[in-house]
Amino acid sequence: MFGNAEAYDRFMGRWSRVVAPVLVDFAGVPDGGRVLDIGSGIGTLAFEIAKRETGRHVIGIDPSNEFVAHANLSNAFPDRTSFQVGDSQDLHFADATFAAALSLLVFNFIPDPEKALREACRVTKRGSRITAAVWDYGEGMRMLRVFWDAAAEVDARAEKLDENHMPLCRAGELSQLWKQVGLEEVHEQPLDITMTFDSFGDYWEPFLLGQGPAGAYVRTVETDRLAMLRNAVKRRLSLSSESDAFTLHARVWAVRGAVPGGGA
Numbered sequence: 001m002f003g004n005a006e007a008y009d010r011f012m013g014r015w016s017r018v019v020a021p022v023l024v025d026f027a028g029v030p031d032g033g034r035v036l037d038i039g040s041g042i043g044t045l046a047f048e049i050a051k052r053e054t055g056r057h058v059i060g061i062d063p064s065n066e067f068v069a070h071a072n073l074s075n076a077f078p079d080r081t082s083f084q085v086g087d088s089q090d091l092h093f094a095d096a097t098f099a100a101a102l103s104l105l106v107f108n109f110i111p112d113p114e115k116a117l118r119e120a121c122r123v124t125k126r127g128s129r130i131t132a133a134v135w136d137y138g139e140g141m142r143m144l145r146v147f148w149d150a151a152a153e154v155d156a157r158a159e160k161l162d163e164n165h166m167p168l169c170r171a172g173e174l175s176q177l178w179k180q181v182g183l184e185e186v187h188e189q190p191l192d193i194t195m196t197f198d199s200f201g202d203y204w205e206p207f208l209l210g211q212g213p214a215g216a217y218v219r220t221v222e223t224d225r226l227a228m229l230r231n232a233v234k235r236r237l238s239l240s241s242e243s244d245a246f247t248l249h250a251r252v253w254a255v256r257g258a259v260p261g262g263g264a
Helices: 003-027 044-050 065-073 113-123 142-154 173-181 200-209 212-218 223-237
Strands: 032-038 055-062 081-085 100-104 129-135 184-197 246-258
Touching: 003 044, 003 065, 003 100, 003 129, 003 184, 003 200, 003 212, 003 246, 032 044, 032 113, 044 055, 044 081, 044 100, 055 065, 065 081, 100 113, 113 129, 113 173, 129 173, 142 212, 142 223, 142 246, 173 184, 173 246, 184 200, 200 212, 200 223
Parallel strands: 032 055, 032 100, 055 081, 100 129
Antiparallel strands: 129 246, 184 246
16 A cells, blocks of 8 residues: 555665654754654654654644555654645645745745745744755765666766756755745755665666656666666775675755744
């Protein structure tokens, strides 16, 4: 039933679980009240907030029925988290419902991120923070950078599909959007993590599951060229053996800002 959700978890979910606590610390989420998780996916960020055992209740919204069902089924904190299908560009919540709003690795996939951010401002209380993070696809997210550089080496059409072209993934772009919408006390900074892979297969096989732009691209690659891509990736990782464990660095750009009107 949850094939795509499980595939996503294997491909990017483990990264999300490492980024989530760092983002929550950066956000400075208040101890009480309702918190909105924009693009909650399989629940990683909501669960990280909930497990800190404060008075918060996290409501996650995501456009995917499957991801929401997966999050609800695996929810170990039903008294502190709930998930529903929803569109971040048209939130069905009253004004000033939430004490904070957060989004993990999602904003660059929203068709109209400005509209989504304005909706987040509407449903978040004055003076409260809205926080988001996206991958630094150009340089800092080494798992994907290695893949796309190798893909461009063996297939000219891959360059146009490179996630480096994604919006909001370069320094200053998130903070520019936050300021454009009118948020105050805007602060952006990189957050760095590392991920350990048990082997080359642990790194490579999730790319074959069809998740994200990279997975979608792999699904279009013919068998002989896929073998070339695999070899190019392995060469760029400089592994002495496919069975060796290795680590990769990753960076997200994170931004936070306060909804106007929060004065005494």
